[in-house]
Amino acid sequence: MSLDYISSIMQPLLQGAETTIITFLIVILLSLPLGFLITLMAKSRVKPLAWIAHTYIYVMRGTPLMLQLLFFCFGLPLLPVIGQYLVIDRFVAACIGFVLNYAAYFAEIFRGGLLSIDKGQYEASQVLGLSRWQTMSKVIIPQMIRVALPAVANESITLVKDTALLYAVAVPELLHYAQTAVNRDFTIAPFVVAGVIYLLMTLVLTLFFKALEKRFKFE
Structure with missing residues (x-):
């Protein structure tokens, strides 16, 4: 394995790594807020909303990510009646599959973070006269993030490796x-x-999340 040979293959490999990084960023930026929204739906007092959220989480976590990617990339155009309107770029379809899958996992992580918060925090916020929004944004969510961050970091590192599944749906990556x-x-x-x-890539991500954990730990 000479340096000249490594140098000759670096350009296409780095091109593939670029696709991997772009996919990672798109999925993280979209699946995190979507996951939190699903968590709120699952905790909603409106039964149909909660049922939809729980069913979604069960389906997305209970079926292989590979199957989901194949469905979005190759299955959507085959759907009766509406399939002809669902022919989209394969990379976009794969990103949709990743986002929907990881949103379900992040939803469970956030749910665990919310469950770890003592009910007294809500009661104390009411005594202080905080609105529901102020309670969530200034009291509950910061504590939830502190608890959920290690699990989010672990899923994020897993996502970097899972991007290799793009290879199975004919999207050129690393x-x-x-x-x-x-x-x-x-x-x-x-x-x-x-x-x-x-x-x-995973090293950079690990160092980033460790710095983030330290920040939230001492805030």
């Missing part, structure tokens, strides 16, 4: 370019380099 180089050159070196790139 693993795709590594596999192409392996098939072409009959060497495992591209897999090793791809592994190092994944490790670097």
Whole structure:
């Protein structure tokens, strides 16, 4: 595995890593707020809303992410009547699948964070005359984030690795370019380099969340 060879395969691998990073950012930015919204729905006193949220979480967590990606990328256009209107870019379809899947997991994480907060916090907020919005934004949510952050960090790191599933739905990303180089050159070196790139991405993410945890811990 010479340096010249590594240099020759770095450009396509970095191009694939760019797709991985973009996918990660899109999914995180959309699935976190969606997950929190689903958590609020699940805790709603409106029974139909709570039932929809619980059913959604059960379905998305109970079926393989791979199956969901295949459905959104290849299954939607096959739906009767409306399928012809659901033909979308494969990358967009895959991102939708990732967002909906991870939103369900984040919803459960946030629910656990809310359950960890003592009911006395709500009562104390009422005594202080805080509105429901003030109670949630200034008292409950900051404490929920502190509790949920380690689990969110773990899911985020898992997401970086799960982006490799894009390879299965024919969206070129890091693993795709590594596999192409392996098939072409009959060497495992591209897999090793791809592994190092994944490790670097997860390292950056791990350091980011550790800094975030320290911030919330001492606030």
